[in-house]
Amino acid sequence: MATVYYVTHPQVRIDPAIPVPRWSLSGTGLARLSAVLGRPWVRGLAAVVASDETKAVETASMLAKAAGAALLVRPGLHENDRSATGFLPPPEFEATADAFFASPETSIRGWERAVDAQARVVEAVKAALAEAPPGDLAFAGHGGVGTLLTCALTGEPIDRRHDQPGGGGAVFAFDRRSLRVLHRWRPLEDPRIGEPV
Template sequence: MTNVVRYLTHPQVNIDPSVPVPRWGLSEVGKARTEAVTATGLLSGTTQVISSGERKAIETAEIIAAKMGVDVEVREAMHENDRSATGFLVPDEFEAMANQFFGHPHTSIRGWERAIDAQLRIVREVEHVLSRNTPGDVLLVGHGGVGTLLYCHYSGLGIDRAHDQPAGGGCFFAFTSHGRRVLHGWRRLEEL
């Protein structure tokens, strides 16, 4: 039996330049968007909720898992691409860096983790989870950068920001657990 695997990116966060990015939490808007998804019942077949170790992803996963009565498994290596070399960047500077990150996947841009390495890492983590062949659908909760790299991998596409999620986060794509066939590209979580 083939189950559905969904990769969901955390929605809006509280941006605080004085706090390391991995410790940012969900904003009230992000929490409300996540709560709204739990009311639809469309994730009822989900038996596993797997989260990155970053606070914003854990908060997203915990809201969903609590409503479904399942535990959250945290996998630290599902974190966003490592950008600690630069820390917080203002939006315009961040966007320029992200363009370079995706545009030069074999190069470390200003000390950021290389896109190719981040892709290998996220694929390895997801494949480890899926190799357990646990019955039921799987919800992976993470981040836009590595989520895009994962989407590119399973879609057979080269690393390119053209395949990035829509702005604002809180988006998901889905693929089959067996055969890893992409069912659809990025959609906003309100479309769950």
């Protein structure tokens, strides 16, 4: 059985002067990721597929280098489009994200609708799975669309209660052939990553 790991980028350097998709990993994020690069699930990767956002490419590059795996950057895996508002202070962002998940068929403050982001990321993941080499894979992506992907794979309605733990740097896993979710979000540091529930 080949396993797919969806890995969200860990903590980033928040800079309101830089567009959010171009943010980089922070020192904390880099340290968290570095600490798990020797784990068996990382070493077993045949390829790592990244969103084209800087923080995701940085995450994917570190995973791919540790595994000696191919690195693929694919369109369609980016976070939900929030360019209508740009950077929002954390309390305002959280309130807007709550509304995004609570009303998936509505554009909240000009953001991409959750149903559209979900359809996009599901299509991009399936296309990447068809093109990637055989074996275990990782996707380096984002918490919002990762949550939408888990909802699609489990057949559950879009709901923020399925979101990753705060801070990012979380992993869920699914079977590459059947797309059955093996486990939901676990922190990068969790030794049980890859083990079914």
